[in-house]
Amino acid sequence: MADRPADRSIARAIDALHRGWPIAIDNVELLAVETADEERLAMFLDGAAPGVVISAGRAATLNLANQREAADPEAPVRIAAAPWLDLATATALADPQFDLATPLKGPFRADDNPDPRATAAALRLARIAGLLPAFFVGGKGAECAITAAAIDRYDTPEALRIASRARLPTLADEGAEIVAFRSSAGPHEHVALLLGTPNGEPPLVRLHSECLTGDVLGSLKCDCGPQLQAALAAIKAQGWGILLYLRQEGRGIGLINKLRAYALQDQGFDTVDANTRLGFAIDARDFGVAARMLHLLKQDRIRLLTNNPAKVASLEAAGIVVVERVPHHLPPNPHNARYLATKRDRTGHQF
Numbered sequence: 001m002a003d004r005p006a007d008r009s010i011a012r013a014i015d016a017l018h019r020g021w022p023i024a025i026d027n028v029e030l031l032a033v034e035t036a037d038e039e040r041l042a043m044f045l046d047g048a049a050p051g052v053v054i055s056a057g058r059a060a061t062l063n064l065a066n067q068r069e070a071a072d073p074e075a076p077v078r079i080a081a082a083p084w085l086d087l088a089t090a091t092a093l094a095d096p097q098f099d100l101a102t103p104l105k106g107p108f109r110a111d112d113n114p115d116p117r118a119t120a121a122a123l124r125l126a127r128i129a130g131l132l133p134a135f136f137v138g139g140k141g142a143e144c145a146i147t148a149a150a151i152d153r154y155d156t157p158e159a160l161r162i163a164s165r166a167r168l169p170t171l172a173d174e175g176a177e178i179v180a181f182r183s184s185a186g187p188h189e190h191v192a193l194l195l196g197t198p199n200g201e202p203p204l205v206r207l208h209s210e211c212l213t214g215d216v217l218g219s220l221k222c223d224c225g226p227q228l229q230a231a232l233a234a235i236k237a238q239g240w241g242i243l244l245y246l247r248q249e250g251r252g253i254g255l256i257n258k259l260r261a262y263a264l265q266d267q268g269f270d271t272v273d274a275n276t277r278l279g280f281a282i283d284a285r286d287f288g289v290a291a292r293m294l295h296l297l298k299q300d301r302i303r304l305l306t307n308n309p310a311k312v313a314s315l316e317a318a319g320i321v322v323v324e325r326v327p328h329h330l331p332p333n334p335h336n337a338r339y340l341a342t343k344r345d346r347t348g349h350q351f
């Protein structure tokens with residue numbers, strides 16, 4: 001099987017996961033818990049007892065992480081096969097929204113995980129597919145076979161190209177230009193909006209991660225909508241600059257998983273703990289894509305509008321010189337005050 005960026009195997013595997021079909025990664029057969037149904041699970045197991053793989057963060061939430069001597073504390077955890085580990089039980093293992101309402105039964109035992117690389121790749125693929133990171137293992141009948149290496153190469157920034165550019169009069173700047181990007185390695189159509197007129201100075205740049213709820217629906221739970229509008233105005237006021245609109249909804253876990261995180265926030269968990277309880281990294285974004293877009297726009301020296309030092313570090317690691325970090329803080333409202341405080345206290349944002 002070819003592992004080139006344009007390889008279709010990962011796209012096929014994502015489609016299989018969405019439709020509830022088993023896949024194989026490096027010959028380890030897996031069925032996503034979220035999209036499995038009784039019939040597909042029975043076919044997959046064919047009489048065998050199921051095991052379930054979950055993330056280290058999810059296992060810690062369920063108090064299952066301490067049962068194993070893992071060399072790597074981030075390694076996926078495999079819950080030992082048991083005949084009573086059925087779809088409903090696995091769903092409770094996978095989905096934290098039921099944690100408070102239905103305390104887990106068990107006893108669960110964390111087995112030695114014989115396939116740490118393949119199962120870690122499976123959890124990454126679940127995030128890419130926007131699914132809960134949890135899989136049945138120990139069955140057969142995979143619909144498609146892929147490699148962990150191919151998952152690592154999925155959506156690599158190097159494959160991004162400029163696909164189209166056009167004049168786009170906007171409220172912030174009637175002379176703005178929009179540039180759209182496309183990649184043979186992934187599905188996302190990232191966009192740059194160029195405002196004002198280049199004047200020889202490094203452009204003021206904003207990396208904006210997609211937030212459907214904040215950008216479009218006027219959500220007050222986050223600061224994304226006001227930050228987006230304020231960034232456009234600030235860039236224009238500076239004379240010139242670029243807004244990168246990155247298709248990284250929910251800090252990279254996708255819209256549906258972000259809404260699951262919101263449901264957990266309704267139960268009292270903050271934005272950091274909600275991601276961990278779901279089994280994801282606190283921030284799953286990779287800003288290498290933004291660096292690639294700036295390279296393609298021939299802007300390797302910038303001023304960056306952000307409160308997040310991780311964005312600066314990530315761009316610099318990818319060869320962009322950030323000559324200045326420009327703070328981008330907006331007044332809180334009663335619905336996002338805790339979210340903003342969590343960013344300040346737990347994720348290193350500088351306000």
Ligand SMILES: Nc1nc2c(ncn2[C@@H]2O[C@H](COP(=O)(O)OP(=O)(O)OP(=O)(O)O)[C@@H](O)[C@H]2O)c(=O)[nH]1
Nearest residue numbers: 208209210211222248249250251261271306307308
């Ligand atoms: N997983 C998750 N994502 C969220 C939540 N609230 C907002 N987001 C996402 O967070 C991203 C917005 O982050 P940004 O404003 O780009 O970046 P930042 O890391 O806060 O840094 P700044 O540049 O300082 O604003 C968007 O993709 C939102 O969808 C949440 O509670 N959970």
Ligand SMILES: [Zn+2]
Nearest residue numbers: 211214222224
């Ligand atoms: Zn938002």
